[in-house]
Amino acid sequence: MDRPDRQVRSDLWNAVLRVAVRHANLLRPPAFEELAEAMASTSPLRALGLLVPESDGESQLRALWPADACPSLSTGGRVTVSRHFQEQVFVAGQLSLSDDHDQGNELERTAAANGFLSHLALPVRGHAAAGEPRAIIGALVVAYGERGAASRAPVELLLDITDALGEGLERNLDEEEQQKRLVQAERLAMLGTLAGGVAHEINNPAAFITLGIGLLERTLHGRDVRMEGKSATIVKDLLLDLRASTQRIVAIGDDLRSFTKYSSNDLSRRVPVDVGRSIETALSLTRGQIVDRAQLELRLLEVPAVLMAEGRLAQVVVNLLINATQAIPKGGPKQGPHRHVVTVETRSDGQTVEIEVSDTGAPIPAEKMSRLWEPLSTVRSSETGSGLGLFVSRQIVERAGGTIRVESPAFSGGLSSEPHGSRFVIVLPVEESDAAPAEVAVAKPRHATRIKLLIVEDEAPLARALADHLRRFHAVTLASNGEEALALLAEGRSYDVVMCDLRMPGMSGEAFYAHLATSKPELLQGLIFMTGVGFGDNVERFLRDSGRPLLEKPFTAEQALKVIDEVHAKRGA
Structure with a gap:
């Protein structure tokens, strides 16, 4: 390039310095406008724009002078840039000079249409850590x-x-990213609250359906019902399908509950965790997102249990699956040699269990690898993550005595000629006991004694279905809330066992317990709580201090009868 006149250079620099002295940030209004006007006073400058690269060939126009330079463009809007422009400026960090505007660049086409006959694009770089190249953040x-x-x-x-x-x-x-993360953190906190509410709303009707299916089966097998041949087969198969579908709904509710039941303070309370079940939970919550972008491959070997906080292994795997999914663009082929794949593997050498989650999508940017495990550091864009997933995942794994590592790019060849994909590997020590995680065994209740039972439940269909089952063995009275139950007791009615929902409008289960402690303390030992939602530290502490058993909805009639028998036996002992 020809060197400009020395006086022009001096005038331009002095004009820019005057603007810089007045403004600490040249991008805050009206600094950018003043900068552009100062540059235009010493050169044939007609327009000045600042672009920030985004995804899929788009950039955001962060600043434009004059504001009406291009009627179709506005500050904050998106414009497409050509692949050549991206590679030359945003990737290679080179200047882009053109007197014949690149027709693949919307900004340049628009500029040409408005009389801007030549352009120069220069990379804008941010700061860099010691020994690292300065990242290109704009043009x-x-x-x-x-x-x-x-x-x-x-x-x-x-x-x-x-x-x-x-x-x-x-x-x-940085300011915008921090603000987005704060908003995202608020959304996540709200999501936790909503997840507990959703679990409650799922499990209450699911409990009614579970009991209703049992009641329907009992009715259809009654003495007065005659059903043979094809009709009997159809009804039998339909009931099996209804039960399986309900169990699937229940599993989703349990998966939601596992994310809301325990706080971060519970990481130190470790129990045997079934690795396979935890992965199933994570997949049930993310499968829809994965199959929208990639093929899911599972290579799950049977592995021993690990010792860690309940529900947390599923949380870690969910975080890794979401990261893997976000690395893969939407709209790609789901089948064939060019499909993307998300893979989950498990293996064990008897001493440790390894869980591997890999993807064939875009690798983690090199500049983000060194800060990958830091809080508020996102692997992808801040719009798709809180920046806390990997940080929290590492904490969970390390508190369980394990490690988590990453390799990115993880693959070469195959799907792409360029290195691609990422691989996360969790390593956890095997639980010392050889015993597998305990399964809940439902023993057949004795039902030896017919007792007086009070059910306090605000969900009327569920209360009726439960009462219909239990009336075969006990004398059942229904109360729709805590106040009604206390009124029955105040009338002098006596009951051997009381089943009470924890979460009801008006008086809660805890409040009902407090009233009984004052008015009917002898009945406290006959109290059984029911709930359809995950609960926090305060409720868990209350249950522990009260020592009362809990039935988590949905439960079967047999499970309820078993607990009733146990409570009544202890009370009479």
Whole structure:
């Protein structure tokens, strides 16, 4: 390029310095406008724009002068840039000079249509850690009204200007990212609350359906019902399908509950955890997202149990599966040689269990690898993550005595000629006991004594279905809330066992317990709580201190009868 006139260079630099002295951040209004006007006063500059690269060939126009330079463009809007522009400026960090506008670049086409006859694009770089290259975070596009003017531009000065703009842009991006993460953290906190509510709303009707199916089966097998041949087969198969579908609904509710039942303070309370079941839980919550983008491959060997906080292994696997899914673009082929794949593997050497989650998508950017495990550090964009998933996952795994490592890129060849994909490997020590995680065994109740039973349940269909089952063995009275139950007791009615829902409108299960402690303390030992939702530290502490048994909805009639027999036997002992 020809060197500009020395006086022009001096005038331009002095004009820029005057703006820089007045404004700490050249991107905050009206600094950018003043900067552009100062540059235009010493050159044929007609427009100045600042782009920030995004995804899929799009960039965000962060600043534009003059504001009406291109009627179809506006600050904050998205514009497409050509692959050549992306590779030259955003990837290679080179200047892009053109007097014949690249027709693949919407910004340049629009500029040409508005009389901007040549342009120069310069990479804008952010700060870098010691020993690392400065990342390219944007591009300054300088458009001129004269053909060939870009080739005479004062490149050295413009590079100094991009350095100043880079500081302001990096500051703005950091502030925006922090704000997005705060919003995302609030959404996650709200999601935790909503998940508990959803689990409650799922499990109450699921409990009614479970009991209703049992009641229907009993009715259809009654003495007065005659059903033979094809009709009997159809009804039998339908009931089996209904029960299986209900169990699937229940499993989803349990999976939601596992994410809301325990707080971060419970990481130190470890129990034997079934690795296979935890992975099934994680897959049930993420399968829909995965199959929308990739083929899911499972290579799950039977492995021993591990010792860690209940529900947390599923949380870690969910985080890794979401990261894997976000690395893969939407709309790709699901089958064939060019399909993307998300793979989950398990294996064990008898001393440790390894869980591997890998994907064939985009690798983790090199500049993010060193900060991967830090809080508020996102693997992908801040719009798709809170920046806490991997940080929390590492904490969970390490508190269980394990490790988690990552390799990215993990693959070469095959799907892409470029290195691609990521692989996360969790290593956890095997639980010392040889015993597998205990399964809940439902023993056949004795039902030896017919007792007086009070059911306090606000869900009327569930209360009726439960009462219909239990009336075969006990004398059952229903109360729709705590106040009604206390009124029955105040009338002098006596009961051997009381089943009470924990979460009801008005008086809660805890409040009902407190009233009994004052008015009917002898009945406390006959109290059984029921719930259809995950509960927090306060409720868990209450259950532990009260020592009362809990039936988690949905439960079967046999499970309820077993607990009733146990409570009544202890009370009479």
